[in-house]
Amino acid sequence: MKILLLGKNGQVGWELQRSLAPLGELIALDRQTVDGLCGDLSDIDALRSTIRKVKPDVIVNAAAYTAVDKAEAEIDLVDLVNGQASRVMAEEAASLDAWLIHYSTDYVFSGQGATPWREADLVAPVNRYGASKLAGEQAIIASGCKHLIFRTSWVYAARGNNFAKTMLRLAREHEALNVIADQIGAPTGAELIADVTALALQKVRLNSELTGIYHLAASGEVSWHGYADYVINFARSQGELLTVKVVNPIDTTDYPTPARRPLNSRLNTQKLRDNLSLYLPDWQSGITRMLREVLNK
Numbered sequence: 001m002k003i004l005l006l007g008k009n010g011q012v013g014w015e016l017q018r019s020l021a022p023l024g025e026l027i028a029l030d031r032q033t034v035d036g037l038c039g040d041l042s043d044i045d046a047l048r049s050t051i052r053k054v055k056p057d058v059i060v061n062a063a064a065y066t067a068v069d070k071a072e073a074e075i076d077l078v079d080l081v082n083g084q085a086s087r088v089m090a091e092e093a094a095s096l097d098a099w100l101i102h103y104s105t106d107y108v109f110s111g112q113g114a115t116p117w118r119e120a121d122l123v124a125p126v127n128r129y130g131a132s133k134l135a136g137e138q139a140i141i142a143s144g145c146k147h148l149i150f151r152t153s154w155v156y157a158a159r160g161n162n163f164a165k166t167m168l169r170l171a172r173e174h175e176a177l178n179v180i181a182d183q184i185g186a187p188t189g190a191e192l193i194a195d196v197t198a199l200a201l202q203k204v205r206l207n208s209e210l211t212g213i214y215h216l217a218a219s220g221e222v223s224w225h226g227y228a229d230y231v232i233n234f235a236r237s238q239g240e241l242l243t244v245k246v247v248n249p250i251d252t253t254d255y256p257t258p259a260r261r262p263l264n265s266r267l268n269t270q271k272l273r274d275n276l277s278l279y280l281p282d283w284q285s286g287i288t289r290m291l292r293e294v295l296n297k
Contacts, residue, residue: 001205004056005029006039006089007063011157012103015194016062023198027054030063039063041085042077051092058201059093060101061086064133068107069258071129078132086136090143099146099204101197104213106153106185108134111262114184116221118268119151119213127259137213146208148200150193150216153265157190158293163224164231165294171232171244181225181249185265186217189286200276210275215267218283225249230287238295 001024007013008028017028029039029050037053038046041063051059065071065081086102093100107130108123125131140147156162164187170177196216204210222230228247236242252261269280 001025001058002054002056003027003058003060004051004054005060005062006041007061008039010062011155011160011190012193013062014159015157015190016060016197019194019198020060020201023201024057027056041081044080044084044088047085048088048092051089051096055096056098058099058101059089060197061089062103064103066129068127068129068261071132072127072258075128078128079135082129082132083135083139087139087143090140090145090147093147094143094145097146099148099201100140101148101201102136102140102150103193104133104137104149104151105130106151106265106267107262108137108151109262109264111264113264114266115264116266116268117215117264119215119271126262129259130262146204146211148197148204148211149213150197151213151267152188152193152216153185153267154187154217155190155193156187156287156290158290163187163227164287164291167228167231168235168240168294171235171242173243175243175245176248177228177244177246178248178250178254179225179228180252180255181223182251183261183263183265184221184223186219186221186267186283187227187287188217188283189290192218192281192286196272196278196280199278203276214272214276215269216272217267217269217280218286219269219280220282220284221266222283223249227287230284231291234288234291235295238291240295
């Protein structure tokens with residue numbers, strides 16, 4: 001099996017290099033051109049040419065435009081990378097009879113209510129990033145290619161920047177922090193996403209009827225405020241010297257940003273458990289593991 005991985009140096013892409021390597025010949029690309037192959041999703045022609053040269057059995061797209069606030073101004077670029085590039089990958093996958101694995105987001109939903117979103121629920125993105133990711137999903141489905149689209153939320157990894165690291169830095173510098181308490185979701189580790197991807201790929205190659213959209217997020221739910229509390233309390237329990245004395249809960253309206261954020265980022269993952277027989281651990285276990293790695297560096 002030949003696997004083409006795009007976005008190899010992102011949080012999820014980095015972990016996918018590990019999880020996919022045992023499954024076959026892995027060709028992992030980032031935006032730079034190497035040996036005539038290019039994984040730059042903003043260069044549609046080069047992307048199409050690369051797929052045709054590689055002729056993969058599986059395309060795994062871990063690349064995306066993810067700057068949510070900047071997307072409100074960079075409309076053409078976010079639509080190109082998240083929408084049009086997905087269409088090209090899907091068209092090429094269909095012509096090769098290859099699988100396309102793609103990652104999407106809870107931001108395709110309105111964020112209303114408090115019920116975890118199911119795969120078939122009405123989509124209604126509230127910002128440009130969410131709209132672009134929805135366009136990518138729709139293009140993949142319309143192509144008729146065999147696909148797995150994993151919608152996930154609040155992705156983090158020990159490598160690179162993440163919310164927990166930011167909270168630790170601020171907790172060392174300030175006595176009081178203000179953190180949003182009315183957005184609810186589940187922090188989901190890049191390691192978990194990569195491992196589920198590898199396991200799911202093996203299952204769907206044996207049964208193409210499993211094609212479709214799946215929600216992939218850690219179990220449980222928490223607000224950003226609760227997440228910050230967990231991180232700070234764990235760090236203290238490990239002997240970290242922190243300056244912070246209070247973490248104040250605030251509403252989203254108290255922290256305006258160029259892009260609106262959904263309040264309800266809960267994802268119902270029952271379909272993934274039922275169809276693919278995969279267990280999703282609670283969000284705390286992944287955060288604890290990541291914090292141990294970060295704090296012991």
